[in-house]
Structure formats: structure tokens, C-alpha cells
Amino acid sequence: MTGTNPTDRPHPAGTGASDDERRQLILTGEMLVRAGQLSQAEEVLRQALMRRPDDATATTHLARIMLRLGRTDDALRLLNDFLQSTKLPIPPELQLLRAQVLLDLRAWPEAITAFRNAIEAAPDNGSAELGLAIALGESGQAEASTTAARHAIAKGADSPGTRYVLGRALLAANRPDQAEDQLRQALTLQPHHVAAHSSLAELIWMRSGDIEAATERLDSALHAEPNLFELRIMKAKLLESAGDRPGALAMLEAGLARSAGALALRIAAAQTATHIDPARALNHAQHALQLGPGNASTVGAYADTLLAMGRTQELVAIANRLYEFNPNDNHAIALLLCAWRMLDDPRHHNLSDYSRVVQTSLIDAPVSWPDLPSYLGDLARGLRELHSLREHPIDQTLRFGTQVELHPEHSTDPAIRAFPQAIDGPIRRYLMKLGKGMDLLRRRQTGAYRLNGIWSVRLRPHGHHLNHFHGKGWISSACYIEMPATMGEASGQGWLKFGEPAIPTSPALAAEYFVRPEPGLLALFPSWMWHGTVPFHGSPEDRRLTMAFDLLPA
Template sequence: MAYTNSTDWQTPASVSASDDEQCELVLRGDTLARAGQLDAAEAILRQALMRKPHDATATAHLARILLGLGRTDDASRLVDDFLCSTVLSAPPELLLLRAQILLALRAWSEAIVAFRYAIDAAPDNGIAELGLAVALGESGQIETTATAARRAIAKGADSPGARYVLGRALLAANRPDEAEAQLRQVLTLQPDHVAAHCSLTELIWMRSGNVDAAMERLDDALRDEPNLFELRIMKARLLESSGDRLGALAALEAGLTHPAGSLALRLAATKTAVHIDPARAMLHARHALQLGPGNAAAVGAYADTLLAMGRARELATVAARLHEFNPDDSHAIALLLCAWRMLDDPRHRELGDYSRVVRTSLIDTPVGWSDLASYLGDLARSLHQLHSMREHPIDQTLRFGTQVELHPEQSGDRAIQAFPEAIAGPIRRYLEALGGGTDLLRRRHTGACRLNGIWSVRLRPNGHHLNHFHGKGWISSACYIELPETMGEQAGQGWLKFGEPAMPTTPALPAEYFIRPEPGLLALFPSWMWHGTVPFYGSPLDRRLTMAFDLLPA
């Protein structure tokens, strides 16, 4: 969330220039910034700072201009240099600006500290409290996020943005009634608040499983403003997530009659159509490439369509271009593997050597438990309490189940807190066995890694994961916590499978490797490997409970 914008150029009340000429320069810079002439405003304000380097007003204005130009690092250096060089008390406005810059840099821990300094300097500043709430939320400190958001509202920062931050925090804290009330309040205050619409739609869907109820506010908003393409894409994602791909594609194509969001709509239409009509997907993909030549997402969507149509040589060329642009792009590597497999290229056999790069082992028993079974029992009970929804989040790969994000370091539950300890040994052994090298997997191996997200999935009968890869990881995982007894009676049910792409292909590329789950088993594998699960069947009360995480090199 942005806390300053291109129209917020008010001179801080606590600082002022010392002479008329300096005031005139700062005022000219302010006027140019208000008019959107940011380059000219920057030049004037730099002139002012050459005359008077410790002018807090000019520094604040210039830092905001640099943020508006996307030069966040330059803004950070400017403010830090001022705060380090001044012998006077730091102006509260600059302390707040420094915290906002750290937030823009996604330096969550540093931003939390900086916002607290800003609040100490100006205790009644609701904007600083709101910034603190955002930083706390991004770092996973859910309860304190809600508290800070409430303080921001109480201190006068009662805005749609503040209510949205509070609503998201309440949702993350598993308080759906309060979250829904706040999100509805956001839309009362600002009917076109896209993020609140999307969050409310997903919340209603997850709580009820009722597509019509979830879409009601979206449809009202789209009737009022057909150009809100983000809401049209959200509607399509909901329909597709509920199993109605044809309806999703129709919703997206209906939006193409409006000029707004053409590239985003074409990309979304390509991703949906590729599962049901590759030729139609190719039409949308080509339009997307015309709208965004060189756009990585457009190139990736075009490559997906080549995969579905079996045009392996073209796919290999396009996927290689994507990989060259970003060597860590999981999508590019997943596409390369498919192209090489279709072409019987030996590189597929080398990189897709499942016996080498996919490994399983039991997790360790954490301190405080006598054996693994007792730990898994406690962990399962704790996780079941968190799975309070009815349906999966929109845009996730699971079907007939629920998913919750976890923050063990912030959790008050001992079993959840202990999970990183339980997986540390298997991760270390996997990395040791992987070793060093220059191939697409081992080239990133530094000898150390860090967690990049932990979540839990609970599937009911018919539940499964669609085939997918993980775009934000290097190594991914599946850890089995609790399995229904009936799952073991039918071979293959609930098993983890590798090698089958997300969309039907010509020729077909069936799964090449399977893992049979068992309680306590942890599977580790490259994030760019296509993987999914076979549906399982059983009694209505059966549940398949897992945890998962991604790793990145440290």
C-alpha cells in the first residue's frame, strides 16, 4: 500500500526554509511536482539542496519525487544522508518518510522499527500507525497487525485503505466474521476498491462454496463500471476455480469489448483457453504479444499454448528465450523440460532424473515429543483447528479442500512452532546429496537455504492438486501429517505425481514418477517440476492433511 502519492506534496509544518530565495525554489519544486513535471521538480529541488543541504522541506519533497519516479534506492539514500548529517532532532515527517521508503523496498523488519520511531516522534500520527500495520502484516505478525490498524483508525487514519488492512489481518487471524464486516465497510466507503472486492469475493467463496453469492458484489460493480478489468479477471478466476472454465473464458472475452486492461484480459483468456481450446488460446496469446512485445508473461502464455498444441521445436526456442531472460524462472525450466521430452532430447533425462532430484525421508521428531507419531498427532490437531473454511482459496491448485498460510515463528502453538525444527535435518541431507554443479538445479546451490512460505492443505474425498509448478521457489515440498485409512486400500489414490503438465498436450505427456504418501514423510523436489496429486476417495469424514513449503538459496 502506498502512503504517499504524486499529489501529496504538502510542506511539513515543523520545518521551513530560512530565506526568501530558498522558499521560492522549494515552492517552485512543489508546484512542478503537483503538475506532474517530476523531472523538472527534481532539478529545482536539487538546486535548493545545493544552496542549503540541511533543508528538511526540500529533502522531503525530493524524496517523494524520487519515489514517484520509481527510484526508491535514491530516495532512501537521500533521506538517510539527511538524517545522519543533521545535528538537530530529526523532523517527524522525515522519520515517517524513511519508514515508508523501507516499506516500498520490502524491508519489513527495518520498516517496523522505522515506523515505531516515527510514532514515537509523532504519537498521534495515524498514517504512521497504518504503515506499521502493513509492515507487521507482511512479516506475518497477524495479531499485532490488527492492533496497529485499529490504532491507525482511532488516530484519524480511517480510510478505505486502513479498513482493508484491518480486514486482511482479521482474515489471516481466522476471524472471518469480523474480516467480512471490514471488507464490506471498505466497499461502502469506496465502491470501486478492487482489492477489497477481490478479498471479499474469495472470502465468501471459501466460507460458503456458493459461486453466485461470491460474485454478487463483483457483478454489481461491473455493471456500474465495465472497465474495471481486474474485477472481470477475478470473476473468471472464481468461475475457473469452481470448475467452470467455459464460463470463465466467456467472462474474459466479454471484457475485450472495453479498452481497459486489454493485455491483462488477453493473458487471462490465454491461460484459461489453453485447457479447453488451444487454437483459441493461440489467438489470445498472439494478441497479447502484439500488445506487450517482449512482455515475459505474454511470452510465457504463448509458450504454454505451443506446449498444448505440441509444437515442440518452437516451444524449445521460446522457452530458451524465457530462461535466458531469467535463469531462475521456474516456468521457463518447466517448459524446457516438456520440449526436450517431446523431442527426446537427452537433456530431459539428465535434468528429469527423478531418482536423483526427488527424495523422500521421514521428518525428525522435535524436542519435546517422545516419538514422531505423538508429534504428528499434536500437529494434526493444531492444523485441523485452523482449517475453518469450506473451500480452497481462488487461484490455488487444490480442489475439494482448504488451505491456510502458516507462520511458525509467530504461532502460539508448540507443534506448529516446532515444524521448522522437524524438517531441518531432511532439508540438510537433501542439499548434501544434491551437491554442487552447473546444471539448472544445482547452479543455485549455495550450501544454505531459507524458507519462503509454509502452508497447510486439507483435502476431503475427491480432493486433489491440479498439476503445477512453484514459481516462487527453488526447492519445493510435500509433507504428510495425517492420511485417511481408506486411502491406502486403493493403489495410487492420493499419491504425488511428477511430469504431467497442467494442460492437456499433443502428444499426451503422462506422469512419469509417483510417491506413495505415509504419515511423517517429507518429499523434496525442484520447484520447476510439474507435480500434482491423484484424487482419493473415501467416507465423507475422511481428510488428507499435509504441510508444504518452498526453499530459496540463502
């Protein structure tokens, strides 16, 4: 006679036998999790939920298994189904878990609500306050993030991670002194906290412009732990950002002498060497391809070296490979534009029809201002207060200036808060003029848009933007708020330029198109288009103040 597993037989909900079997299934699932048998544990816990779909314990265990297996979306669906099915009070542990899942999915508004619900259910839970601080910080609510992080510390969640989150929030709230103090406290608690080291070094650099002071603590950490390649890459970025590319490359290659198989070091060395010695860069990129042949950053670094060496046919093949993997890869499109230009391929001329795809117009005066000059004056005053540091962030393209991230919807300054209203009309007119089509730009056109980041840059004399493209946008921009008189001269100082790649090429590719700035002017253009600015000269007090943003189709 064939036996049957008693856990496979359905029982009426609520019967004693069913409850006992359900509890036993949960215990079995817990043991399987501890044994590392996650798939078997998932099957057993699903059987428990068949007996009672609103079992909070089984749901919590099953959601955690899904998270360990990388199935974050499945975990959220499971937790949402539980919320809809139960009429019982929701356990605080499950509420916190759901909030953390939303945080992992970068669903900031939903995560903020969920963490607040978790705090209401368990007011003394410091972990919930920390999660709230992270979600608030990511959504641009810096002051609220600092408050939540301090609450987390007061409720016992005082850790290097919490101090790091508080430090980042204080920096975003334009309180650099307090931010530096918290980042130092994070490193006191955990001397090898990579993110805190990176943020502290960058902050010291932005405050002082002193590269030795910025890297002092990094050097101490690397002396103690030479194989912390994340910190080595961070120091190299700082050196390169300060204009010392040879020093940056030496730092990376010293790391490779210790850890030749570190993929991240290989990629960074290839990217840095591309500007100094393309053949050396190619060697690093080829090693990186052997270590991570399917890594998009590896393939991209290899493609950059091909561009620097003028190996256009190979470049087209590699860039097409990147594009086929992700048709919205702006790096791939920027590389293809260069290759097609070097090959005199008509596709370059069609895509780089600057008079069609680069458009300029004045922004609108928002309803609370009588005219555009009045609005620009108020906007400039509000922005100047935010530019309190001295130097640029690393990994950004500006030189001799500062950059601040903006979240107009959370700003207390009326002019900054009104900026999306000022640009809405010009954006919609640009999209309408652009029209629809199947080329690399217009194929994403929906007629609607959403903002994907807003920031402001203030440059001092000699300031400029290195040539670059925007990796996370569809349409990018430059909006001129305030500028010195030299900007209006025909010499081209401070002008926006298009077509010159960031990488020195063979043969050289010069800029093909220029835009002359003026206060209130908004330039819109494809995010994958190479662009930079011409340095400007002037008196020490002269400043070039701009705002910029990226758009995505909506």
C-alpha cells in the first residue's frame, strides 16, 4: 500500500489538526533554513500557508527566504497578499520586513510610509528609524532624514552604518561641519567602513581642495589593510579629480601588483590609463575581459581603449554588443557616434543633426514672479546659499567649482521650488518639435516626461566641464542662471560645446557645435551626446551659475 504524507491532506481551516500540522510545518521550515536548504524550506512553508494564508510567522519566514534567493519582487507580492488577506493586527516584525523590501526596491515614498507604520507599531525600534532615515535621504528630504537617524541612535541603533547615514544626511542639509563629525565617528566605530572613508575623503576635498588632507585617513587605512581595493580606487579617483592622473594610475597598478585578479582594479586602471597611455589601457582592459567577460563595465572600458587607439571597426563591433544588450545604454550610443564620425558613416550625421536635436529657449517666469529677470535674481540668491563648499565632487565632470543636488519639491526656497514650473513649457515644446520616429532618440518619445535628477553648478574663473555624456538620462540640459560679462563675448568662453569625446582619440575629434549662454537660456539635447564647456576667465569674484537636469520618458 502506498503511503501518503499527512501534510499533503487539506484540513478545514481552524481545526486543531490543521493548526498542529501548520505549526509543525513552520518548525520544519525553520530547521531547513538553518540547514541552508532554502528551496525545501520554501516548499514546506508554502504548505503551511495553504492551511492558513494569513499566518504571519510562515509569511515572514517565506519572505526572508525569497530575499536570500534574490527574489525581492516575489517577497513584496507575498507580503502585500498577506496584508490584504488578514483581518488580524499586523506584527511589527512583518511591517518592518515589508518596509525593508520596499527600501531594497528603491520605492522611496512607499518605503517611507511603511517605515512610519512600523515605528507606530513598535515605537522603540531603532532599526525602523534607521530605515526611515535612509528612505528619506534617498528621496531628498535631508532634514527629516537627520531627525530619523538621530532617533535611531537614541533608540539603540547606534552603529557605524547609522552614523554614516546621519553624516550623509547632514551633508545634504548643507551642514558640512556636523557631517564630517558623524563620518569620523563612523570610522571610530568601524575603522574599515569603506563608504564612510569614501564620503569623508570626498567631503574634506570639497571643503578644502587639499588632496593630502583628503587622503590622509585613506592612506592610514590602506597601510593597515593594503588589499582594501575599494579604498585604493577611491584614492585614485581623488587624485584624478585633483588633476593627478599619473598618480592615480600608479595607485591602481600598485594594487594590481598585490591583487592581479581584482576586476574592479583592472577596470579602473584601464579607464584611467586611457587618457595617458592607450596601449597600457588596452592591456588592463584585456585582462579585465578575461576576469569578467560578461561585465558591461569591462566591455565598456575595453571599448574606450579601442576609441583612444582609433580601432574603429573593432569599436563598432563592441559598441554594438553593448547596445544589443541594452538599447538604452548611452555609453554604447556615444561610442557608436564617435566610430561613425571617424568612418564618415552617414549615421553620425543623421543622429548629430545639432540644429534639430539641440534646442535652446528661455525658461518661463513662474506665476509668482512678474518677469523672468526677477525670477532669475531670486533663484540665483537661493542657489548661492547652497554652494558653501570649495571644490567639485569626485566622479563629476566640473572643474574649479562646486555642485549641489537639488530636490525642488522639498526645498524651502520659493524660487527653487518653482523651477520645475519654469522649465515645463520649454520641455514640452522641445518634445513636440522633436516629434516621433524610430531613430535612437525619438524611438523613446511618448510625449510625456519625468525629471530624473536636478542639480546646480557654480564655476569660478578657469572653471569648465570636462567632455562627457549622461548615462542615466534620455534628454539632458543646461540652464543658465547667472554669469559674468565675459560669457557674452564672441571668444567662446564658458560656451557649451558638443561632439568632442572625453577620451583623446586618434585621429582627434574636435567639437562640432557650440551654444552661447545667456541668463535664463535652457539648452536641451540627447543625453548620449558628448558635451562639455569652454573654460572662462575673469576676476576672482566672477561666477558662472547654472542648473541642469535629466529627463526620462513617462
